[in-house]
Amino acid sequence: MPSQKAQKIDLNTEYPCPCPRRRGRLVPITLTEAMGCDRCQQIFVVEENGYVLEQLSTSYPYKKAWRWSGHRWSTAHPSLSDNYLPVGLGVILVLLLVWLPLALLSPFGSSIIWAILPVTLMVLPALMLLLAYRR
Template identity: 50%
Template sequence: MKPEKISLDEYYPCPRCKRGQLKAIVLTEAFGCDRCNQIFGLSEENFTLEQLSTSYPYKKAWQWTGSMWRDDSRGIDSTYLPAAILVVLLPLLLLWLPASMSLPRGPGMVLWSLMTGFLLVIPALMFWFTLRQRR
């Protein structure tokens, strides 16, 4: 869905508490929620709503699609999670794979192969669940 321009003349549901209603604050380009008292500002030619009163280092942002808010935040997981998985996984694999190949064939080789497979699958599943949770 394409984002729609946010108008200061309309009322919108609060993207944070989902129960309140956003109302324009007089003489500003900002909205306030009548339930949770959060303050939101407009940015990017009135297509994005940002939460202003927060101590969180990454600003929460939303875009209006005409019927609901779409999360447009750039959080820590969207930039650092793939890098963190790579930093942890790559050294393990660089040490683990040569060790598993040097073992003689037999039950030990099967065990090392299974362990290597788990080292690949578990971070991949963690990454997939994290991305799935954001949607």
């Protein structure tokens, strides 16, 4: 069984490109401490004492980083998009814990408000996530 522990990245070795759906190879860039992909033209630098590969990009506001396990890349800093399902379930659970007691304690004369409120409370966080993590 291959080791899951991160291995030090050697700048003189070729690696597969960590970008998803790419079949490129990372090759060292001469006279620099960087590597470039021969297919997607992305440039990567080695950080954290040689254990983390970080993508250089001016168009993406959050830096992507990976660790080499000896046979594949794994995300160094998992982002919110990697944990979308647990975060989404957590948001729904919090909304239900807040909305349900309010709905049960209120007079049912204003049922339109209680129908619009949970929809608004679910759409606003989803819209905020969409705007924050769009490319």
